[in-house]
Amino acid sequence: MAAVDVGGPSPRGKKTGGLRRPKKRLGIRIDMTPMVDIAFLLLIFYMVTTIFSLPQAMEINLPPEDQPVPIAESNLFTLRVDSEGKMYWNMGVEKPEPMPADSLRPILLRKNQEKPKLVTLIKISKDAKYYKMIDIVDDIQLVEKQMKEKNPNFSYRFSFAPYTDEDEGLITGKLQPKGGK
Amino acid sequence: MLKRMKRRIGIKIDMTPMVDIAFLLLIFYMSTTQFKPPEKKSVALPASHSDIKLPEKDILNITVTKDDSIAVDYVDRKEVEIQGKKERVLERIYEDVNLNTLAGTILSIRAKYPGIFVVIKADREAHYGTIQALMTTMRDNHMPRFQLVTEIKAGS
Numbered sequence: 001m002a003a004v005d006v007g008g009p010s011p012r013g014k015k016t017g018g019l020r021r022p023k024k025r026l027g028i029r030i031d032m033t034p035m036v037d038i039a040f041l042l043l044i045f046y047m048v049t050t051i052f053s054l055p056q057a058m059e060i061n062l063p064p065e066d067q068p069v070p071i072a073e074s075n076l077f078t079l080r081v082d083s084e085g086k087m088y089w090n091m092g093v094e095k096p097e098p099m100p101a102d103s104l105r106p107i108l109l110r111k112n113q114e115k116p117k118l119v120t121l122i123k124i125s126k127d128a129k130y131y132k133m134i135d136i137v138d139d140i141q142l143v144e145k146q147m148k149e150k151n152p153n154f155s156y157r158f159s160f161a162p163y164t165d166e167d168e169g170l171i172t173g174k175l176q177p178k179g180g181k
Numbered sequence: 182m183l184k185r186m187k188r189r190i191g192i193k194i195d196m197t198p199m200v201d202i203a204f205l206l207l208i209f210y211m212s213t214t215q216f217k218p219p220e221k222k223s224v225a226l227p228a229s230h231s232d233i234k235l236p237e238k239d240i241l242n243i244t245v246t247k248d249d250s251i252a253v254d255y256v257d258r259k260e261v262e263i264q265g266k267k268e269r270v271l272e273r274i275y276e277d278v279n280l281n282t283l284a285g286t287i288l289s290i291r292a293k294y295p296g297i298f299v300v301i302k303a304d305r306e307a308h309y310g311t312i313q314a315l316m317t318t319m320r321d322n323h324m325p326r327f328q329l330v331t332e333i334k335a336g337s
Contacts, residue, residue: 032200036196036200036203039200039203039204039207040203042207042211043203043206043207043210046210046211046214047206047210050210050213050215055226055235055330055331056231056232056233056234056235056330056332056333057231057233057234057235057328057329058229058231058328058329058331059231059326059327059328060328060329061325061326062316062319062325064320064325124309124313125309125310126308126309126313127308127309127310128308129305129306129307129308130227130245130304130305130307130311130312131227131228131305131306133309133312134227134228134229134305134329134331135227135229137229138229138230138231138334141229141230141231142230160313160316162313
């Protein structure tokens, strides 16, 4: 099986015409089983430890805080995530509405198509999980990609803002949205 | 016994091609493998569709674990004299920080390595408050650009 046959008496054992008689070679059989075993062990080791998919990255570019950008109320889309991870959205100073599951991307896309100057303000509760933020930014980036197909100059404007007690009050309905803020 | 035992035929399988393939695979894996940098703390990454590749070197990792503890790690280049010759030695340095000491630690590392990329590797179950505080610290220290490490999410 896994063995090499080195030399051995050749079928034509006649001498080849030289003066010296060729030495009679011994048939050497090397058992390759242990080597193959080790090779397979190494192979398994490398197959298990190798990483094919390097983790991907998401780039965040925070705007400087000391330059307030005036935004028209009608162009403001506010997205709130409460401590339990429930999402609420509203335009301008409307009352926050609960966001049905998996509908963030369609809503963002629709609103962006309606209002090209839309700015999304993201307010996430401190007690929410971090992946909520990644999911939102991911959806924003996908919407941006989709919008860019039609308008190559499109750039999604979004920002993070602290989640305050006022936001909590608006979500629970204890506070009514104030106009003209 | 009524039936007579069948005589077995000695079967010889030539394993040479299999071994050849095994060695080819072995060489392939040996040459392509990249080892994960050792992690002091395990982190379950969140998933996203983002396809930006992480830079391979000059990274300053900020790790946030599930229980909101923060650690910083980076590769330090040191020149060490070995037998009269100056040799470059790479060493990964881990530092446990908290939200108060984070800014100072990052600034001192950036002073040493100005072109270092800041990469935030946070557990998906970490609290957003920690990340928010981290981002605020970054912005206040004039580092508004950084990357969040995610895993690739399948599907659309």
